[in-house]
Amino acid sequence: VSVRGVHHLGFAVADLDEAVSTYAELFGARVEHRERVEEQGVEAASVLVGPDRIELLAPTGDDTPVGRFLAKRGPGMHHVAYEVDDVRAALADLARKGVELIDHEPRHGLFGLEVAFVHPDAVHGVLTEVVCPV
Ligand code: CO
Numbered sequence: 001v002s003v004r005g006v007h008h009l010g011f012a013v014a015d016l017d018e019a020v021s022t023y024a025e026l027f028g029a030r031v032e033h034r035e036r037v038e039e040q041g042v043e044a045a046s047v048l049v050g051p052d053r054i055e056l057l058a059p060t061g062d063d064t065p066v067g068r069f070l071a072k073r074g075p076g077m078h079h080v081a082y083e084v085d086d087v088r089a090a091l092a093d094l095a096r097k098g099v100e101l102i103d104h105e106p107r108h109g110l111f112g113l114e115v116a117f118v119h120p121d122a123v124h125g126v127l128t129e130v131v132c133p134v
Pocket of ligand 1: 008010055079
């Protein structure tokens with residue numbers, strides 16, 4: 001897969017407002033987008049830190065993917081997202097290499113992005129997202 005660069009790092013947090021404040025106070029970060037997506041069980045902020053981007057993810061409840069992640073691992077690193085020209089082509093390339101995919105088709109991610117997730121077992125334990133800004 002040909003990658004343009006890291007699009008964002010995703011962090012699981014317990015309290016989104018608190019996390020946004022922490023990054024603003026410590027690193028001068030500013031919120032680019034903020035969104036609550038009930039069907040994904042997540043309230044998220046896209047935050048610019050200097051020229052780069054992090055995604056802060058808070059669960060809307062305990063029985064959600066991020067809620068279960070927090071219960072199991074606590075807050076912290078959740079995923080890395082690589083920017084690609086074409087998510088579908090990236091998935092086809094990865095599938096050809098026999099990589100275990102979570103998403104076999106591109107889907108609508110947060111903030112209007114087209115995304116797909118690669119299983120962490122295929123990438124040495126790191127949940128990996130490929131993303132194309134639409
Ligand atoms: Co992400």
